[in-house]
Amino acid sequence: MKQKSVILRLILGTLTIMLAVAIFMLSNQPASQSSHLSMTFAAHSLPYIEKWTGYELSLAEWNRILRKLAHFSLFFFLAIFLITMCRLKKLSWRRSAIITLFIAMSYAVIDESHQLFIEGRGASIRDVAIDSAGAILGIVVVFLVGRRWLK
DSSP states (O other): OHHHHHHHHHHHHHHHHHHHHHHHHHHTSOHHHHHHHHHHHHHHHHHHHHHHHOOOOOHHHHHHHHHHHHHHHHHHHHHHHHHHHHHHTTOOHHHHHHHHHHHHHHHHHHHHHHHTTSTTOOOOHHHHHHHHHHHHHHHHHHHHHHTTTOO
């Protein structure tokens, strides 16, 4: 069991680093490049979303929603990876949650601050709040679903 735990922590650590690098790389794009990337994805996915939901959205509205969902989702998974690693190290739920939230929120602040130095980008407290909400939900999901398996 100990060897499985070590292997799982290595996998989760690798995924965490890969996700942190992906967040950094997305934040490092100039506004025009970032907008083009999200707008392209939004344009391709909008017809499916409208068909599935029955709602009609403008491309700009769907793009804004997608960008916020991306913030939320990236930090949701970051928190899942972090808290699971903490629990595999046998840290208490409380300590694991505090460490995870501290790391995720700190990275959200650093990420937004980094964007101040990127052409056409800026920092957004709203994005930090969305990132933090994603992290909190990730922590809650692992707590509710994973308690039995990560004791």
